[in-house]
Amino acid sequence: MLVNEKIAIEHGLKSDEYKKICKLLKRTPNLTELGIFSAMWNEHCSYKSSRIHLKKLPTKGKKVIQGPGENAGVIDIEDGDAIVFKIESHNHPSFIEPYQGAATGVGGIMRDIFTMGARPIANLNSIHFGSTQHKKTKNLLRGVVHGIGGYGNCMGVPTIAGQTSFDRSYNGNILVNAMTLGLVKKNKIFYSKAAGLNKPVIYVGSKTGRDGIHGASMASASFDEKIEEKKPTVQVGDPFTEKLLLEACLELMSGDSIIAIQDMGAAGLTSSSIEMASKGNLGIEINLNKVPCRETKMTPYEIMLSESQERMLIVLESGKEEIAKKIFDKWNLDFAVIGKTTNTKNIELFFDNKQVANIPVNILVENSPMYDRKWKKSKLPKKNKIDKTTLKNLKIKDTLKKILSSPNICSKEWIWQQYDHTVMGDTIQKPGGDSGVVRVHKTDKAIAATVDSSATYCWAHPLTGGKQVVCETWRNLISVGAKPLAITNCLNFGSPENEENMGEFVECVQGMSEACKYLDYPVVSGNVSFYNQTKDIGIKPTPTIGGVGLIKNYKKMITMDFKEIDNIILVIGKTEGHIDQSLLSRIILNEKNGPPPEVNLFNEKNNGLTLLNLIEKNFIKSAHDVSLGGIITAISKMCIKGKRGIQIKKPKFLINEIEYFFAEDQGRYLIEINPKDFKEVSEILDKNSVHYDEIGKIIDKDMIIDQKTKLTIDELKSYNTNWLKDYMI
Amino acid sequence: MKSSVITFPGSNCDRDMDVALTKFGFKNKMVWHNDQELPKSDLIVLPGGFSYGDYLRCGSMASKSKIMHSVINFAKSGGLVMGICNGFQILVESGLVPGVLLRNKYLQFICKNVHVKVDNKENTFFKNLDKKVLEFHIAHNEGNYFCTNDQLKEIEDNNQIAIYYCDQNGNTNDQVNPNGSIKNIAGVFNKEKNVLAMMPHPERMIDESLSGEDGSIFFKNLLNNIK
Numbered sequence: 001m002l003v004n005e006k007i008a009i010e011h012g013l014k015s016d017e018y019k020k021i022c023k024l025l026k027r028t029p030n031l032t033e034l035g036i037f038s039a040m041w042n043e044h045c046s047y048k049s050s051r052i053h054l055k056k057l058p059t060k061g062k063k064v065i066q067g068p069g070e071n072a073g074v075i076d077i078e079d080g081d082a083i084v085f086k087i088e089s090h091n092h093p094s095f096i097e098p099y100q101g102a103a104t105g106v107g108g109i110m111r112d113i114f115t116m117g118a119r120p121i122a123n124l125n126s127i128h129f130g131s132t133q134h135k136k137t138k139n140l141l142r143g144v145v146h147g148i149g150g151y152g153n154c155m156g157v158p159t160i161a162g163q164t165s166f167d168r169s170y171n172g173n174i175l176v177n178a179m180t181l182g183l184v185k186k187n188k189i190f191y192s193k194a195a196g197l198n199k200p201v202i203y204v205g206s207k208t209g210r211d212g213i214h215g216a217s218m219a220s221a222s223f224d225e226k227i228e229e230k231k232p233t234v235q236v237g238d239p240f241t242e243k244l245l246l247e248a249c250l251e252l253m254s255g256d257s258i259i260a261i262q263d264m265g266a267a268g269l270t271s272s273s274i275e276m277a278s279k280g281n282l283g284i285e286i287n288l289n290k291v292p293c294r295e296t297k298m299t300p301y302e303i304m305l306s307e308s309q310e311r312m313l314i315v316l317e318s319g320k321e322e323i324a325k326k327i328f329d330k331w332n333l334d335f336a337v338i339g340k341t342t343n344t345k346n347i348e349l350f351f352d353n354k355q356v357a358n359i360p361v362n363i364l365v366e367n368s369p370m371y372d373r374k375w376k377k378s379k380l381p382k383k384n385k386i387d388k389t390t391l392k393n394l395k396i397k398d399t400l401k402k403i404l405s406s407p408n409i410c411s412k413e414w415i416w417q418q419y420d421h422t423v424m425g426d427t428i429q430k431p432g433g434d435s436g437v438v439r440v441h442k443t444d445k446a447i448a449a450t451v452d453s454s455a456t457y458c459w460a461h462p463l464t465g466g467k468q469v470v471c472e473t474w475r476n477l478i479s480v481g482a483k484p485l486a487i488t489n490c491l492n493f494g495s496p497e498n499e500e501n502m503g504e505f506v507e508c509v510q511g512m513s514e515a516c517k518y519l520d521y522p523v524v525s526g527n528v529s530f531y532n533q534t535k536d537i538g539i540k541p542t543p544t545i546g547g548v549g550l551i552k553n554y555k556k557m558i559t560m561d562f563k564e565i566d567n568i569i570l571v572i573g574k575t576e577g578h579i580d581q582s583l584l585s586r587i588i589l590n591e592k593n594g595p596p597p598e599v600n601l602f603n604e605k606n607n608g609l610t611l612l613n614l615i616e617k618n619f620i621k622s623a624h625d626v627s628l629g630g631i632i633t634a635i636s637k638m639c640i641k642g643k644r645g646i647q648i649k650k651p652k653f654l655i656n657e658i659e660y661f662f663a664e665d666q667g668r669y670l671i672e673i674n675p676k677d678f679k680e681v682s683e684i685l686d687k688n689s690v691h692y693d694e695i696g697k698i699i700d701k702d703m704i705i706d707q708k709t710k711l712t713i714d715e716l717k718s719y720n721t722n723w724l725k726d727y728m729i
Numbered sequence: 730m731k732s733s734v735i736t737f738p739g740s741n742c743d744r745d746m747d748v749a750l751t752k753f754g755f756k757n758k759m760v761w762h763n764d765q766e767l768p769k770s771d772l773i774v775l776p777g778g779f780s781y782g783d784y785l786r787c788g789s790m791a792s793k794s795k796i797m798h799s800v801i802n803f804a805k806s807g808g809l810v811m812g813i814c815n816g817f818q819i820l821v822e823s824g825l826v827p828g829v830l831l832r833n834k835y836l837q838f839i840c841k842n843v844h845v846k847v848d849n850k851e852n853t854f855f856k857n858l859d860k861k862v863l864e865f866h867i868a869h870n871e872g873n874y875f876c877t878n879d880q881l882k883e884i885e886d887n888n889q890i891a892i893y894y895c896d897q898n899g900n901t902n903d904q905v906n907p908n909g910s911i912k913n914i915a916g917v918f919n920k921e922k923n924v925l926a927m928m929p930h931p932e933r934m935i936d937e938s939l940s941g942e943d944g945s946i947f948f949k950n951l952l953n954n955i956k
Binding site: 146149154 | 745749779839870
């Protein structure tokens with residue numbers, strides 16, 4: 001088939017991009033070459049709309065061993081150990097085929113981690129669905145949860161934390177973001193940079209099939225009514241093969257045979273071979289007849305663009321082929337020498353003894369398009385004037401009941417009970433806490449991880465929202481006693497070609513960047529997912545942040561359950577009564593407008609570090625950050641988990657009671673301390689200028705708010721735990 | 730005391746079991762499924778996981794692997810064999826214990842703590858155990874034990890039911906049956922009681938920072954009984 005502009009456009013390329021290809025090649029590409037360009041130059045692989053803005057993010061720090069640009073980021077956790085982690089989206093495929101879409105999302109991110117030599121030790125996920133009234137929501141949720149569990153459980157990697165939300169804006173575009181952490185010795189990290197001439201290029205893992213062809217291009221476009229037809233672009237996962245691949249790769253990595261390794265993820269053999277060559281400033285030559293194929297008569301075009309899962313590309317030291325082959329034979333995996341590194345700096349493909357593609361690598365990578373798209377700055381919305389009598393007429397008990405049982409607050413036990421969260425025997429904080437925590441096997445250290453996003457805040461004001469979500473992860477790590485080290489981000493947005501969506505992206509990134517810089521909390525990996533959009537309607541801007549922290553002595557880990565009767569509960573951080581964009585405002589007052597709560601980075605850092613100091617001194621018995629639903633929602637969860645009650649002592653309110661209990665001001669925590677430590681704790685707080693209120697003390701049972709308002713723990717629990725279970729029946 | 734844990738392709742609790750056995754004083758060896766011979770052992774463990782991806786039927790392909798001939802012979806000559814979770818499924822498929830394991834009643838994977846009641850202590854696994862009710866952890870998709878009425882009568886008559894799902898006081902009823910197992914059965918023995926097959930994972934409950942410590946009680950007791 002002769003290639004022309006029309007075919008190029010069908011491949012998702014723009015007219016001027018096609019012209020650029022012809023100009024750079026000084027000829028018309030053939031179909032295989034065009035396929036390669038379309039795979040490398042789509043939004044998903046090339047970051048053409050986002051690159052220019054991502055440069056603003058801080059990516060360096062004392063603990064950073066590897067920032068963005070590799071398969072995953074790496075941070076130092078001392079004693080020669082390092083943590084490799086990354087989050088990635090699998091949104092588009094999960095909407096089309098929820099089970100396989102979500103499963104291969106989990107499989108893909110785990111491969112990114114063990115490609116670097118790390119054994120995966122924890123999975124997390126952030127999943128977002130449309131309105132609970134929407135006809136597709138239930139099936140999508142069920143399918144996604146089964147898919148995540150189906151893959152992660154089989155791999156034997158615990159899923160330790162996650163986040164689930166429902167919002168109308170995801171009706172036509174759900175989000176599935178999967179994150180994995182792996183553990184590696186600092187001196188055994190593997191990279192994707194090829195080196196040396198005539199080194200054998202090895203293909204290992206599953207055979208190549210016709211699944212997932214153009215998956216990355218599909219994920220770089222908006223949806224329309226014909227989306228169901230895209231099912232063949234969704235990959236099919238096989239976690240069993242991936243488990244074998246994991247063990248085989250780690251076995252090979254324990255020796256010294258590997259020069260470079262890269263998993264075949266988005267755009268399969270194309271992007272993996274080109275990335276390795278590009279990083280090593282080399283050429284690569286591949287004989288496509290040698291690629292193990294699942295189906296007969298696959299064409300070079302199909303082989304290069306297949307996104308079949310569970311495959312790896314390795315550049316080996318010469319002469320190590322036999323050693324490597326023996327390991328992959330043991331694990332019953334395909335192994336083939338398919339090519340070699342060359343000095344041409346071109347990617348050259350051969351099939352049936354003919355050259356079928358020959359493209360300079362730098363054209364594909366360095367010359368890929370980069371756009372500085374137009375974007376619109378958003379204004380900070382005006383504060384709503386809330387009618388004080390409306391607030392006064394609200395009954396705390398009814399309001400709390402509605403909030404605790406609302407879809408975005410209720411317990412997600414129905415979900416995480418379907419994930420194996422205890423395999424590997426090191427999970428010391430299960431899902432349902434502020435962060436998941438796993439021990440670093442056979443050491444005193446533990447790693448805490450959390451995923452968060454606040455689409456509503458980001459939608460109301462992207463700059464503030466971007467800051468807020470970074471701080472939210474920071475607080476979740478602090479709350480379990482972990483020192484926050486670094487983040488990974490998954491930036492889910494609508495179309496970059498829409499000025500408003502692009503503006504949301506730019507300003508969220510700006511906000512994240514400010515927060516990360518201030519908190520000394522760099523970004524070490526991530527991904528961008530644009531075109532989460534059906535026709536003209538995009539999702540709410542949803543940057544998802546995965547935060548990772550270190551607990552030096554795991555016995556000092558903090559949980560949120562109330563511990564002991566008579567202990568005092570303090571609210572750390574000032575409650576100003578910010579109601580706009582809170583759950584109270586959205587669910588109870590039915591008010592969707594207004595600014596999100598302000599983020600004060602100084603207080604955020606100061607409060608967090610002071611708390612860590614108190615934890616180090618063993619003063620804190622339980623802790624929980626105050627987020628959605630405000631203080632009273634946070635207290636309820638601590639009561640439910642600890643099976644203890646609280647006698648709430650009314651602080652001297654300057655604001656209305658409802659505002660005090662349900663406001664979503666930032667930078668706040670609840671902590672439990674022993675009365676005998678109160679003096680010392682308050683001195684430390686005062687010395688560090690940290691604002692605190694005493695809000696009550698733990699009692700045997702019941703949450704007693706005032707003489708007329710009392711809730712039993714069972715009541716709180718039933719509001720909180722039943723909604724999702726009942727919904728999914 | 731010597732133990733061996735068999736690793737099948739897709740096993741994923743083999744390391745956890747090794748950690749647990751070693752912690753409580755076993756000298757443990759890992760054995761590859763493709764080996765013919767078992768090392769000299771006082772206890773053989775088939776660990777949890779997804780051997781052969783659970784394809785075909787859970788445990789069915791693993792039950793035909795090379796090492797299983799030796800395991801079956803070892804069991805038939807009176808050697809102690811314990812299968813946990815996927816190991817239970819393999820033991821069922823290899824015919825060492827009666828019954829089958831169906832998909833969980835609500836068609837969902839379940840990962841949580843459960844209580845189990847130990848009824849029969851006249852065997853090496855539970856002899857001298859102080860507690861009647863243990864808190865264990867389950868993580869499975871196919872743990873719904875089923876057998877024919879005749880088989881059920883037989884295993885009841887022979888005291889082959891090892892543990893039942895129950896509440897914390899030892900009461901068995903539908904509310905505490907996590908997966909729909911017949912009679913709340915969580916584990917069974919072979920006729921001779923030298924083969925124990927159970928769904929719960931004692932190896933995940935071996936220190937205070939984990940889900941609980943009743944696994945420690947189980948392993949310590951087991952070691953003392955073998956000594």
